[in-house]
Amino acid sequence: xxxxxxxxxxxxxxxxxxxxxxxxxxxxxxxxxxxxxxxxxxxxxxxxxxxxxxxxxxxxxxxxxxxxxxxxxxxxxxxxxxxxxxxxxxxxxxxxxxxxxxxxxxxxxxxxxxxxxxxxxxxxxxxxxxxxxxxxxxxxxxxxxxxxxxxxxxxxxxxxxxxxxxxxxxxxxxxxxxxxxxxxxxxxxxxxxxxxxxxxxxxxxxxxxxxxxxxxxxxxxxxxxxxxxxxxxxxxxxxxxxxxxxxxxxxxxxxxxxxxxxxxxxxxxxxxxxxxxxxxxxxxxxxxxxxxxxxxxxxxxxxxxxxxxxxxxxxxxxxxxxxxxxxxxxxxx
Amino acid sequence: xxxxxxxxxxxxxxxxxxxxxxxxxxxxxxxxxxxxxxxxxxxxxxxxxxxxxxxxxxxxxxxxxxxxxxxxxxxxxxxxxxxxxxxxxxxxxxxxxxxxxxxxxxxxxxxxxxxxxxxxxxxxxxxxxxxxxxxxxxxxxxxxxxxxxxxxxxxxxxxxxxxxxxxxxxxxxxxxxxxxxxxxxxxxxxxxxxxxxxxxxxxxxxxxxxxxxxxxxxxxxxxxxxxxxxxxxxxxxxxxxxxxxxxxxxxxxxxxxxxxxxxxxxxxxxxxxxxxxxxxxx
Numbered sequence: 001x002x003x004x005x006x007x008x009x010x011x012x013x014x015x016x017x018x019x020x021x022x023x024x025x026x027x028x029x030x031x032x033x034x035x036x037x038x039x040x041x042x043x044x045x046x047x048x049x050x051x052x053x054x055x056x057x058x059x060x061x062x063x064x065x066x067x068x069x070x071x072x073x074x075x076x077x078x079x080x081x082x083x084x085x086x087x088x089x090x091x092x093x094x095x096x097x098x099x100x101x102x103x104x105x106x107x108x109x110x111x112x113x114x115x116x117x118x119x120x121x122x123x124x125x126x127x128x129x130x131x132x133x134x135x136x137x138x139x140x141x142x143x144x145x146x147x148x149x150x151x152x153x154x155x156x157x158x159x160x161x162x163x164x165x166x167x168x169x170x171x172x173x174x175x176x177x178x179x180x181x182x183x184x185x186x187x188x189x190x191x192x193x194x195x196x197x198x199x200x201x202x203x204x205x206x207x208x209x210x211x212x213x214x215x216x217x218x219x220x221x222x223x224x225x226x227x228x229x230x231x232x233x234x235x236x237x238x239x240x241x242x243x244x245x246x247x248x249x250x251x252x253x254x255x256x257x258x259x260x261x262x263x264x265x266x267x268x269x270x271x272x273x274x275x276x277x278x279x280x281x282x283x284x285x286x287x288x289x290x291x292x293x294x295x296x297x298x299x300x301x302x303x304x305x306x307x308x309x310x311x312x313x314x315x316x317x318x319x320x321x322x323x324x325x326x327x328x329x330x331x332x333x
Numbered sequence: 334x335x336x337x338x339x340x341x342x343x344x345x346x347x348x349x350x351x352x353x354x355x356x357x358x359x360x361x362x363x364x365x366x367x368x369x370x371x372x373x374x375x376x377x378x379x380x381x382x383x384x385x386x387x388x389x390x391x392x393x394x395x396x397x398x399x400x401x402x403x404x405x406x407x408x409x410x411x412x413x414x415x416x417x418x419x420x421x422x423x424x425x426x427x428x429x430x431x432x433x434x435x436x437x438x439x440x441x442x443x444x445x446x447x448x449x450x451x452x453x454x455x456x457x458x459x460x461x462x463x464x465x466x467x468x469x470x471x472x473x474x475x476x477x478x479x480x481x482x483x484x485x486x487x488x489x490x491x492x493x494x495x496x497x498x499x500x501x502x503x504x505x506x507x508x509x510x511x512x513x514x515x516x517x518x519x520x521x522x523x524x525x526x527x528x529x530x531x532x533x534x535x536x537x538x539x540x541x542x543x544x545x546x547x548x549x550x551x552x553x554x555x556x557x558x559x560x561x562x563x564x565x566x567x568x569x570x571x572x573x574x575x576x577x578x579x580x581x582x583x584x585x586x587x588x589x590x591x592x593x594x595x596x597x598x599x600x601x602x603x604x605x606x607x608x609x610x611x612x613x614x615x
Contacts, residue, residue, distance in 0.1 A: 048571070
């Protein structure tokens, strides 16, 4: 295990970059406000500017960072537990399944009466997807490809049901919202969404955090891990619950956003000496940086067009995914 | 040879156009309503199902006396119309298929202003062979519209912003823009340089705080994510500090027709009610 980088330094840099991007995110918007005045208005009452900063830009920045953390963290945990470099919420269909849950809650009108139904339904969708995928990964050893193929099936099925629900919705405009659920967006989200999603995301982070030592042991192989006293079923439960809660809650308020959970762990793995336990926090902030940067880009490139977040993340992530597939193809015996 | 065929076809087409059609099918909400106003009894065979929807249609009761269609080529085919009325946004494939099957399809552009309403009503009169009815409609339309001839138009007029689900707004070249102007409002969307239907960032709405924010009433359509804009704390905050949010029925501003006057009336009443001090600075 080579370590060319000090771990605390790496974490310091990642947290700093997350903070800087978070602040930049607060300063970008259609309303023309000077940076200093904008930041001051966050803390001191300044009429409409305070309203814009506190109720529009702040929730967007908070959601960007926390959803990024959720996606990066769950990507690293899934890759670590499944020992599969292609594992990620979007590719495995966990995001689309969560979106299906959210869609069911919203378009039946349930979320209007009972707001918590939104994250809870999304969590259930995500949980079902993770459970199916884990059951499959257990049944066929080394089935790196099986898992990705199963992910494609789960993802297509969830997308088909989502489309069906939207088409059958009483409101004829519902079907236009397919784009939001498939590509994700943080436009005009509010503190209400932060309140609904953040607690569940934090619970997911905690669950995944508890799995860190076991993931380190697992990287030596499941037999070795078991001999070291790692309870596989416990790790499994923690990763399932953690990934489902964080991806589910993130998707409930921002739609499904692909590739962040794939790219973040891969980019940071070389810096943490391939230790899954250390990759978790690094990848979490890596995800936050990627997502916040993508959200900033989406606002800068087409300020008046509501460019979807997933468009930006896929433009970066999909070529990366292809490169990963080519590379792992060459490595196969 | 080709020229002869072309001439013949033209002659046939001209003779068809000359006699007023006896079986007319309309496939678009806007053509439905104009056709119902102008056609003689029995001439119009079917209207689109949307025209029977009270949220979208200003003429539900009349529409219910007609057979409804879902705008599919097959349905229209079995009704054997001699004239099909479609909107510019009717599925292209359907219009193309009907034309291929030999039906006469007339496509109407949506009204983007009051001049377009004139053009469309006149054209409907010509197509249905009732130009007299069309010009009568137009005379009363213009007479009603003239009542609102605004005394307060110009840079001092109060500012309104259209704000629909999903943060959409009406800019220049929209019927809503015409309605606002006729009712003595300035349109914030148009002043932002938006043409057609565009995005109104909530930030701009909150920062510029127009005198009125106008939504088109469509709650009855059922839950949809786009409606969340109206629960956004920033919008609610701005409303609390004095920005008015009003709704006008969707059915009066979706299509251009005599009923568009009702939308003008609603906005004119609103302007008088809020009585904005003249010369309010922006």
